[in-house]
Amino acid sequence: MKIEFTLNGIHRVIESAPTEPAWPHLAEEGAREGRCRGGNCLRCAVLLGDRPVPSCILPVYRLQGAHVTTLVGMGENPLFLDIMRAFDKVGISRCEDALPGLVMLAYQIISEKSIPSDMDIQDYSRYLVTRCAGRDEFERAVRLAGRLQGRRKADRRERVSR
Amino acid sequence: MSTRAGRTYSLSTPDVLEPATLSDLLQILKREPEIPIWSGGTWWMDRGMRRTRLVALHGVAELKRVVRSDIRVDVGAAVSVGRLREAGGRFLPPPLVAALDQLGPPPVRNLATLGGALSIREGSLPVAVVLQLLDSRAEIRRQGHTRWASINKIDLVPGEVLTRIRIPLRLRTHWMLHHFGTAFPISPPSLTVAASATVEKSSLEELHAAILINGVHFIRLREAESEVVGRSLPLTERDLRTILGALEEERAFRNDLDDLGRWRATGTLRQFLRTL
Ligand SMILES: Cc1cc2nc3c(=O)[nH]c(=O)nc-3n(C[C@H](O)[C@H](O)[C@H](O)COP(=O)(O)OP(=O)(O)OC[C@H]3O[C@@H](n4cnc5c(N)ncnc54)[C@H](O)[C@@H]3O)c2cc1C
Ligand code: FES
Numbered sequence: 001m002k003i004e005f006t007l008n009g010i011h012r013v014i015e016s017a018p019t020e021p022a023w024p025h026l027a028e029e030g031a032r033e034g035r036c037r038g039g040n041c042l043r044c045a046v047l048l049g050d051r052p053v054p055s056c057i058l059p060v061y062r063l064q065g066a067h068v069t070t071l072v073g074m075g076e077n078p079l080f081l082d083i084m085r086a087f088d089k090v091g092i093s094r095c096e097d098a099l100p101g102l103v104m105l106a107y108q109i110i111s112e113k114s115i116p117s118d119m120d121i122q123d124y125s126r127y128l129v130t131r132c133a134g135r136d137e138f139e140r141a142v143r144l145a146g147r148l149q150g151r152r153k154a155d156r157r158e159r160v161s162r
Numbered sequence: 163m164s165t166r167a168g169r170t171y172s173l174s175t176p177d178v179l180e181p182a183t184l185s186d187l188l189q190i191l192k193r194e195p196e197i198p199i200w201s202g203g204t205w206w207m208d209r210g211m212r213r214t215r216l217v218a219l220h221g222v223a224e225l226k227r228v229v230r231s232d233i234r235v236d237v238g239a240a241v242s243v244g245r246l247r248e249a250g251g252r253f254l255p256p257p258l259v260a261a262l263d264q265l266g267p268p269p270v271r272n273l274a275t276l277g278g279a280l281s282i283r284e285g286s287l288p289v290a291v292v293l294q295l296l297d298s299r300a301e302i303r304r305q306g307h308t309r310w311a312s313i314n315k316i317d318l319v320p321g322e323v324l325t326r327i328r329i330p331l332r333l334r335t336h337w338m339l340h341h342f343g344t345a346f347p348i349s350p351p352s353l354t355v356a357a358s359a360t361v362e363k364s365s366l367e368e369l370h371a372a373i374l375i376n377g378v379h380f381i382r383l384r385e386a387e388s389e390v391v392g393r394s395l396p397l398t399e400r401d402l403r404t405i406l407g408a409l410e411e412e413r414a415f416r417n418d419l420d421d422l423g424r425w426r427a428t429g430t431l432r433q434f435l436r437t438l
Binding site for chain 1: 177178180200203204206207208211212213214216218220244247248263266267268269270272273
């Protein structure tokens, strides 16, 4: 099956059986190889449109016409920048193995909830499968990133109303 | 190629049929009743099932709607759990929100759909127990025919597709949801216990309890529930015995649970009834 999609802003055409996992086709643009191959460790997570998904259980046919972004392609995304700033501030290591899962979980919490409650954050952090960041550190970083994002939005609103 | 909402994709390839409307989907299923249906695809992919030909639901507009009135919400079968959670967080019954949050890691929930969660042939997931508790019903269609089934009796036959889930939006003052056993609920041993109640002026207006054993045996205690409705609160030891006795008489409770499972089922239900 011929599949056309956009990966980190670049148009791609691939040939694949429809239900093969998407991951190998995204790997050279930064999708990490995970360990579980079953949607649990989240190392292979990418954005499909604006939603994080595990690329190991994303069937290739779902790429047709889609916009996919790996961590490498998120460089200019304001929420991503806030998350990285918060991770640095809290001291979460930029371990390449764990980062995609951590960032994608944080990305989803904040984009879903704007200002997530402690309960929301705890609910999501139980899916962390890494020793590179403790739940406590992760929860602090998400809270901080949520605040940074909130401030950014407020600044933008103020600029527009002026 | 067609463009809808900024997304461009081929409507059909020889391998993957991607109908854009329900009527196209029903025609495909009439022509090829045995064709595999892929919704979020997470169940298929997690089990390493590969298919060269399939019908995909993610482009069917009618299956992606959430329609809400004061008394109920109709959820299209191909609405992703993530989107449903986000759109419905404020109006969906709290036990359902809790069950949606347990359908796998958040990125999996962005792919998984409610229709997919209810159509797994190997058994039922805990979310099905909660939907049953809430008296939800599933709409099942095939070309020229529609039927409504309760959540524990979906029993799809080739050519049929689950199209929407109708969830009543009644206020409940108390609820609980407990899941024991494997993270993957269909592999035994597993046990889900859910209950909800409405209490008004110290009297029990409504009580529902539902139990799922090993992902295959559903228990509802309708008769016992109606016996204790109207009682003043707190419930007496005799009222508790009415409910728990009915549970203990269920064949699946006796045969398909071990001692620990039976203790957990009665214990959680007893604790819930005592909090009313
Ligand atoms: C990593 C991981 C962790 C998970 N953890 C949990 C957990 O903790 N608790 C839990 O309850 N579940 C868990 N799950 C299971 C998950 O909830 C299901 O895989 C998901 O709900 C299935 O939905 P889907 O849309 O992806 O279904 P699909 O994979 O698309 O389909 C599932 C089945 O239903 C059929 N089907 C789908 N839609 C329809 C329809 N509309 N009409 C007729 N047939 C249809 C398909 O043919 C297939 O047989 C987990 C899954 C993964 C991958
Ligand atoms: S490899 Fe673990 S989630 Fe994809």
